[in-house]
Amino acid sequence: MKFEKSKDIYEEGLKYIPGGVNSPVRAFKSVDAGPVFINKGYGNRIEDEDGNTYIDYIGSWGPAILGHSNPQLIEGIEDIIKDGLSFGLPTKVEVDMAKLIVESYPAIDMVRMVNSGTEATMSAIRVARGFTGKNKIIKFEGCYHGHSDSLLVKSGSGTITYGVPTSLGVPEEIVKNTIVCRYNDLEDIRKTFEEQGEDIAAIIVEPVAGNMGLVAAEKEFLNGLRKITKEYSSLLIFDEVITGFRIAYGGASEVYGIDPDIVCFGKIIGGGFPVGAYGGKREIMEIVSPLGGVYQAGTLSGNPLAMHMGYKNIKYLQDNKDIYEKMEKMAIKLEKGIAENIEKTGVKATIVRFKNMLTLFFGEGPFKNYDDVQRCDTNMYAKYFREMLNRGIMLPPAQFECMFLSTAFNDEDLDYTIKANLESLEKIK
Numbered sequence: 001m002k003f004e005k006s007k008d009i010y011e012e013g014l015k016y017i018p019g020g021v022n023s024p025v026r027a028f029k030s031v032d033a034g035p036v037f038i039n040k041g042y043g044n045r046i047e048d049e050d051g052n053t054y055i056d057y058i059g060s061w062g063p064a065i066l067g068h069s070n071p072q073l074i075e076g077i078e079d080i081i082k083d084g085l086s087f088g089l090p091t092k093v094e095v096d097m098a099k100l101i102v103e104s105y106p107a108i109d110m111v112r113m114v115n116s117g118t119e120a121t122m123s124a125i126r127v128a129r130g131f132t133g134k135n136k137i138i139k140f141e142g143c144y145h146g147h148s149d150s151l152l153v154k155s156g157s158g159t160i161t162y163g164v165p166t167s168l169g170v171p172e173e174i175v176k177n178t179i180v181c182r183y184n185d186l187e188d189i190r191k192t193f194e195e196q197g198e199d200i201a202a203i204i205v206e207p208v209a210g211n212m213g214l215v216a217a218e219k220e221f222l223n224g225l226r227k228i229t230k231e232y233s234s235l236l237i238f239d240e241v242i243t244g245f246r247i248a249y250g251g252a253s254e255v256y257g258i259d260p261d262i263v264c265f266g267k268i269i270g271g272g273f274p275v276g277a278y279g280g281k282r283e284i285m286e287i288v289s290p291l292g293g294v295y296q297a298g299t300l301s302g303n304p305l306a307m308h309m310g311y312k313n314i315k316y317l318q319d320n321k322d323i324y325e326k327m328e329k330m331a332i333k334l335e336k337g338i339a340e341n342i343e344k345t346g347v348k349a350t351i352v353r354f355k356n357m358l359t360l361f362f363g364e365g366p367f368k369n370y371d372d373v374q375r376c377d378t379n380m381y382a383k384y385f386r387e388m389l390n391r392g393i394m395l396p397p398a399q400f401e402c403m404f405l406s407t408a409f410n411d412e413d414l415d416y417t418i419k420a421n422l423e424s425l426e427k428i429k
């Protein structure tokens with residue numbers, strides 16, 4: 001495969017954009033490859049500037065759940081554009097979108113649209129603090145909730161990949177209110193609440209962590225969080241930026257049967273447009289301005305084009321819930337095939353799956369928390385990534401991320417991937 005055009009664009013990009021990319025993981029640094037610049041996408045395929053095509057297991061990190069350029073989604077988009085792109089005034093489709101989300105998540109009576117997952121979690125934390133009158137929050141090691149100051153502590157995704165446990169530029173005074181606990185460790189939570197429970201506004205958690213590789217919460221752990229937050233009048237925030245409308249229509253809230261106090265959504269609800277949202281019970285959400293004293297706003301929040309596309313995306317998922325079972329079946333096939341290849345080749349690796357998300361960890365499980373995943377061999381992942389890339393498969397360019405399936409996959413794609421996986425494991429072992 002040739003990557004000449006991507007290389008040229010990257011070199012040009014390096015002059016004008018820090019690291020040549022607008023989000024660190026895209027630089028492909030941890031897999032020791034140059035970034036591939038994407039030109040277009042269709043179904044589950046993406047094509048780069050050199051004309052190489054890939055089966056895409058990133059899917060824009062979740063939003064492309066119906067495949068790229070899905071005709072049903074993009075049909076009529078020109079008519080929407082012709083009617084104007086942004087008004088900074090309310091539009092009906094915002095109300096339609098809010099109603100659809102509220103009807104889909106029992107924990108949500110009211111919802112606010114924002115422009116990204118980062119904004120959703122940042123605003124949810126502000127609401128939790130405003131509502132409870134308390135300052136401290138708990139997050140978990142390895143969970144990523146976007147890059148707002150108070151949440152950028154021992155987070156996952158690119159911050160693990162690039163070894164930045166806490167970013168420069170985040171004042172001590174801000175992070176001193178962020179307590180970091182161990183994922184899947186209720187004892188740690190109990191101790192923390194015994195010591196500081198009266199000051200804790202909220203626990204924020206990825207109910208299925210996708211940012212330290214795939215690490216699902218144990219049911220008792222999430223039940224324990226629900227119980228203890230109620231006991232101490234703190235709020236439980238589910239960050240469903242990845243899991244919402246993905247692992248089931250009702251996200252992790254549905255899968256685990258838990259009603260959090262606030263749910264955060266991101267990318268997937270925009271169907272590819274920059275959208276996020278946070279919602280919760282009426283008495284909590286009524287604290288948001290203009291009803292209450294928690295300020296949160298956005299010129300492009302509820303942007304009509306993004307809302308139209310997001311609405312279509314979610315509505316499709318609502319009307320076709322059988323897709324979740326189909327995607328899970330495909331994920332199971334992939335999991336089995338890869339597990340067999342691991343066995344055959346004797347490579348020290350473990351395939352982990354939850355619903356339609358997967359991670360191939362180059363290490364031995366079980367993987368329950370950040371310490372467990374840290375023991376993985378990231379050099380092996382890098383080699384594996386490059387082998388797969390050269391076979392036309394786009395995997396997440398870092399060990400501590402997930403693979404995402406979409407409705408655009410079919411058996412042939414999976415068979416090809418399993419074959420490429422075997423060849424790649426053979427080559428790197």
Ligand code: PMP
Pocket residue numbers: 061116117118119121144145146147157206210211239240241242266267276
């Ligand atoms: N929360 C989670 C669970 C995420 O995975 C992400 C992004 N990967 C975010 C929040 C932040 O979302 P965004 O990148 O849209 O700001």
